[in-house]
Amino acid sequence: MDNKPSTNTTEYRISEITAEPAVSKSNEPELDWVTILKHLGLFIVTVITVSLAGAGFVGFSPSMFPVALPTLSDFYRGLLFAGLLLGFLGIHEFGHYFAALYHKVKVTLPYFIPVPLGIGTVGAVIRIKQKINDTFKMFDVGATGPLAGFVVSLVILLYGFSTLPEASYIQNFAGHESVKAYVAQHGTYPENPTEETNGNLLIVGNTLLYSFLASFFQNVPPMWEMYHYPFLFAGWLGLFFTALNLMPIGQLDGGHILYSLIGYRKHRTVARLFFGGLLTLAGMEAVPFIHLSLSGYDNLYGVLSWILWSGVLYTLLRKAFHNDHNWIFPVMGLSLGFTAYHLYLGSGDMNTAGSLIWVVWSFFIAYLVGIEHPPALHERKLNSTRKFLGWLSMAIFVLCISLNPLYLI
Secondary structure, three states, X not given: OOOOOOOOOEEEEEEOOOOOEEEOOOXXXXXXXXXXXXXXXXXXXXXXXXXXXXXXXXXXXXXXXXOOOOXXXXXXXXXXXXXXXXXXXXXXXXXXXXXXXXXXXOEOOOEEEEOOOOOOEEEEEXXXXXXXXXXXXXXXXXXXXXXXXXXXXXHHHHHHHHOOOOHHHHHHOOOOHHHHHHHHHHOOOOOOOOOOOOOOOEEEOOOHHHHHHHOOOOOOOOOOOHHHOHHHHHHHHHHHHHHHHOOOOOOOHHHHHHHHHHOXXXXXXXXXXXXXXXHHHHHHHHHHHHHHHHHHHOOOOOHHHHHHHHHHHHHHHHHHOOOXXXXXXXXXXXXXXXXXXXXXXXXXXXXXXXXXXXXXXXXXXXXXXXXXXOOOOEOOOOOHHHHHHHHHHHHHHHHHOOOOOEEEO
């Protein structure tokens, strides 16, 4: 290895978002009623925020919290959505939790994190209070969460597909007048939006697995109506969050898994190349966004937008690659080249801005998660079962990731 791992006690946080090191407190109290009530309180608040936010997606008369409160019937629909999504999050985190207990690793109960925006939560975390220096333990703790969560999300999604109502179900929702008229006339959903959207129509990005499963069922709503269906939307979110965690980078779950499969040196190379691909997706969102934001200040080809994004890209790469210019400039050139090809010669459009989710995620990875996995003290080759589950996890990532997960048209 290039360097020796530290023997200092550290803390790892494994979550729906990331796993990041922090300083451990050696004298933290054992689990007690105060601690349990704290975790339970966070969970209850998260149930409320996800129910309120979810009612805006799956409610019949949607009103987005905190702008307005939903009706009681819509809140109950939001509560169903919350139960499904938080069920996935809980199973994911308790997968990590029980694996840690099995290996006698100090760990906390899951913390659910409520927010009054978006879907009402940014996920859940557990805190692992010591460094895991054995790849068997690292793999088990890292893999059990996403694999357990994947199974739950898949069951939710399959149940949603198998219990889909007729297309006329859309008549229950406020608005959607042109879609309602089309369904009333044809009995099916239109293939494309039937009215002028003006940047107000939310599109949920398709994935390989979702598209494959949908092909076996009738009355599947289009991706721009899917989020009204609590089982479909919660299942899709569960699979997408699983894919985010399985990115083979840093100390995300996928980073733990791939490190255990291929070792420190190979993982370092893969992680850097993968981050370059992530930045390319970010550029496809960021350049049009900057171009549209600058309005009259930029020219037709977006030269100023490219200059600004190049500066941001260099900053991210410098942070992620620890100022290693042997990596920074080649990855930067390739990323800009692929982004330009997409926007000018491919299917992209300089006048359509995305959600910026990959821009935010790129900053999050570079500044909070890190690109490279720290070396483990004991690197043991995984047995055949763990290898199978590890590569299965990587396949799940490919099947469940969406390159453009949420965007407006």
